[in-house]
Amino acid sequence: MANGNEFTLLEQRRFLPFFVTQFLGAFNDNVFKNALIILIAFQAVGADASHSNFLINLCAGLFVLPFFLFSATAGQLCDKYEKSRYIRWVKLLEIVIMAGAAVGFVTHNVPLLIALLFLMGFQSTLFGPAKYSILPQHLKPEELVGGNAWVEMATNLAILLGTMLGGVLIALQQGAHWVAGVVIVLAVLGYLSSWAIPPAPPAAPDLKINWNPLTETWNILRFTYQNFTVFQSVLGISWFWFLGSVYVAQLPNFTKLTLGGGEHVITLLLTLFAVGIGVGSLLCERMSGHKVELGLVPFGSIGLTVFGVDLFFATPAAPPAGGELLGVLAFMSQSGSWRVVLDVVLIGMFGGFFIVPLYALVQQRSEPSHLSRVIAGNNILNAVFMVAAAIIAVIMLDRGLSIPQLLLLMAIFNAAVAVYIFGLVPEFLMRFIVWLLVNVGYRLRTRGLGHIPDEGPAVVVCNHVSFMDGLIVIGCCRRPVRFVMDHQIFKIPLLNFVFRTAGAIPIASARENPEILERAYDRVAHYLEEGEVVGIFPEGRLTADGEIGPFKAGIEQIIQRTPAPVVPIALRGLWGSFFSRRYGKAMSHFPRRFWSRIELAVGESIPAERATSALLRERVAALRGDWP
Numbered sequence: 116m117a118n119g120n121e122f123t124l125l126e127q128r129r130f131l132p133f134f135v136t137q138f139l140g141a142f143n144d145n146v147f148k149n150a151l152i153i154l155i156a157f158q159a160v161g162a163d164a165s166h167s168n169f170l171i172n173l174c175a176g177l178f179v180l181p182f183f184l185f186s187a188t189a190g191q192l193c194d195k196y197e198k199s200r201y202i203r204w205v206k207l208l209e210i211v212i213m214a215g216a217a218v219g220f221v222t223h224n225v226p227l228l229i230a231l232l233f234l235m236g237f238q239s240t241l242f243g244p245a246k247y248s249i250l251p252q253h254l255k256p257e258e259l260v261g262g263n264a265w266v267e268m269a270t271n272l273a274i275l276l277g278t279m280l281g282g283v284l285i286a287l288q289q290g291a292h293w294v295a296g297v298v299i300v301l302a303v304l305g306y307l308s309s310w311a312i313p314p315a316p317p318a319a320p321d322l323k324i325n326w327n328p329l330t331e332t333w334n335i336l337r338f339t340y341q342n343f344t345v346f347q348s349v350l351g352i353s354w355f356w357f358l359g360s361v362y363v364a365q366l367p368n369f370t371k372l373t374l375g376g377g378e379h380v381i382t383l384l385l386t387l388f389a390v391g392i393g394v395g396s397l398l399c400e401r402m403s404g405h406k407v408e409l410g411l412v413p414f415g416s417i418g419l420t421v422f423g424v425d426l427f428f429a430t431p432a433a434p435p436a437g438g439e440l441l442g443v444l445a446f447m448s449q450s451g452s453w454r455v456v457l458d459v460v461l462i463g464m465f466g467g468f469f470i471v472p473l474y475a476l477v478q479q480r481s482e483p484s485h486l487s488r489v490i491a492g493n494n495i496l497n498a499v500f501m502v503a504a505a506i507i508a509v510i511m512l513d514r515g516l517s518i519p520q521l522l523l524l525m526a527i528f529n530a531a532v533a534v535y536i537f538g539l540v541p542e543f544l545m546r547f548i549v550w551l552l553v554n555v556g557y558r559l560r561t562r563g564l565g566h567i568p569d570e571g572p573a574v575v576v577c578n579h580v581s582f583m584d585g586l587i588v589i590g591c592c593r594r595p596v597r598f599v600m601d602h603q604i605f606k607i608p609l610l611n612f613v614f615r616t617a618g619a620i621p622i623a624s625a626r627e628n629p630e631i632l633e634r635a636y637d638r639v640a641h642y643l644e645e646g647e648v649v650g651i652f653p654e655g656r657l658t659a660d661g662e663i664g665p666f667k668a669g670i671e672q673i674i675q676r677t678p679a680p681v682v683p684i685a686l687r688g689l690w691g692s693f694f695s696r697r698y699g700k701a702m703s704h705f706p707r708r709f710w711s712r713i714e715l716a717v718g719e720s721i722p723a724e725r726a727t728s729a730l731l732r733e734r735v736a737a738l739r740g741d742w743p
Contacts, residue, residue, distance in 0.1 A: 131311075132308050136202065137270070139301050142280075143209070143277065147235060150290075185241070185328060186495045190492070193245045193487035194488055198248070206242075209302045209306070216295070221295050240494070245487065248486040249312075252315040256406070256593055259478060260399055260406065260475050261400040264467070267393070279382065336496075338485060350536065354500065358466075358528075360501045360505065361504050367385075368518055369522070373519055374446065377440035387456060392464070392466050395465060397467075398464070399471040399472065403472065407593060409472055412468075423458075425454075426519075426523075427523035429458055508521060545617060549590040550590060553587055557587075557711055557713045558710055558711065561716075561717075566719050567648065574670070575682045576735065578658070579655075586610075587689075588684060599649065599652070639677070640673075643673075644677060654666060658695075658696070665732065674726055680720040683721070684717050684718070686714075721734065
């Protein structure tokens with residue numbers, strides 16, 4: 116079991132300085148951006164309001180435009196150079212831009228500020244690939260989910276707080292001077308914190324930069340597509356930004372026009388939405404057992420749809436009578452308001468469940484030498500999806516849809532996108548089924564998972580107590596485990612889908628079906644030659660008495676043909692469960708207990724030349740102890 120809790124990373128120099136640096140950057144972006152938007156709107160009062168709207172929309176477009184133009188270049192630079200130094204260059208550029216912004220605010224020079232907003236978007240584009248590609252270099256594999264969870268939480272909190280602070284400051288007397296001072300201070304603090312980020316060696320120091328953004332963007336997207344699971348994860352992340360941008364953009368008018376709430380209610384709902392994403396992100400680490408748990412992605416998607424649909428039905432048919440906008444207390448006293456608030460929080464929370472594992476998966480399964488460029492490609496697609504979201508929302512509202520109807524449509528779209536992605540990559544759905552079965556039925560504790568090598572071939576051997584054994588091991592391991600299983604198990608409907616999707620290997624005895632046996636040995640050898648992890652139950656059958664039976668010689672034949680280290684695993688506490696044979700045939704009686712405590716213990720790996728059946732049984736028995 117991983118040591119520490121969700122806050123442990125914040126005590127580590129390898130994470131905290133980067134965390135502070137990226138938070139201050141996102142915070143400063145939004146202070147600057149929102150102060151500028153309000154300044155433009157204020158200057159337009161009594162003048163040409165259409166000109167003000169044009170400038171505000173121009174600001175939104177100019178901030179996103181650099182992600183299209185320069186993400187490909189940023190990804191290359193981040194892969195080529197040492198990342199902590201690269202981040203300091205980017206943060207130094209932020210100080211220069213914000214110094215210009217300070218002059219613009221003090222002089223009320225709107226054209227200068229709009230130009231600098233474009234440069235701030237450029238600076239954010241440069242920082243983007245480093246934001247996620249540096250995490251795998253400083254964090255252990257079991258810390259990757261937690262690191263991404265903190266980054267997602269901080270990003271959403273920074274956006275919210277920055278937007279609020281920018282609006283508050285610019286509204287003060289001498290507000291432009293306050294904004295000017297704050298953006299410079301935040302930029303300087305971000306630069307200072309970046310000096311404490313530990314070095315992160317360049318992933319591709321010999322990379323030759325392609326300065327043509329169009330051809331390099333195409334190259335990056337084509338390379339990302341080659342790893343199909345990573346590409347689908349990138350599409351899932353982009354879909355999250357599509358959906359999230361619709362909610363954030365529509366919540367203010369939804370609150371005002373549909374719920375009858377004033378600006379404080381708008382702030383409350385936006386805050387709760389951001390808090391929901393933060394809570395969901397941080398819960399990911401605990402719910403995933405400190406590993407990249409793809410099963411949380413379908414779980415998050417289901418929640419996004421369910422509570423998105425419920426938000427539509429929770430919405431009142433008409434705003435409160437009287438016409439006066441409600442304050443927070445008056446709004447919360449309205450019938451049904453708590454349901455609306457709960458839906459907003461839960462939409463955010465399930466969004467956190469959805470997004471964090473996807474970012475961690477992209478980091479884990481991308482080739483390290485190209486990770487920054489893959490993140491750059493992700494940023495490009497994110498920008499495309501966010502622009503598309505704005506266009507689609509404008510078209511739908513112009514066609515006569517109400518805001519609640521638009522949000523309902525987005526929830527339905529989300530379900531359709533989920534079916535599409537999980538159909539193309541059934542591993543997501545398989546992991547969800549495994550996660551659900553294991554976490555609903557048991558309270559699982561693990562120890563020693565670090566003994567399973569992070570790369571290269573390996574064989575894991577485990578005692579065989581129940582039909583859930585393979586699912587539990589698959590669900591606990593960070594790497595895919597290709598289990599050798601009795602071919603009869605593949606006839607069980609739900610388990611059939613899970614094990615086939617997990618790449619399990621059906622096997623039979625030589626007497627029952629020698630052809631299946633030979634194919635099984637060939638597939639095991641193929642997996643090991645490809646550097647994968649193969650799982651075996653050397654007893655060959657479920658225990659009938661709770662004890663560990665003799666290990667058959669098949670394990671020795673496998674490692675003699677394809678030598679690989681062997682990792683012993685013991686399952687404890689499953690004897691007597693619904694899926695064991697303690698009370699007769701497995702799954703033939705009513706379950707006698709739910710959510711029982713079980714444990715998976717992993718021992719040190721044994722070199723192939725020393726791994727005998729007798730030694731492996733001895734190690735597994737020692738790990739299991741007296742608790743069957």
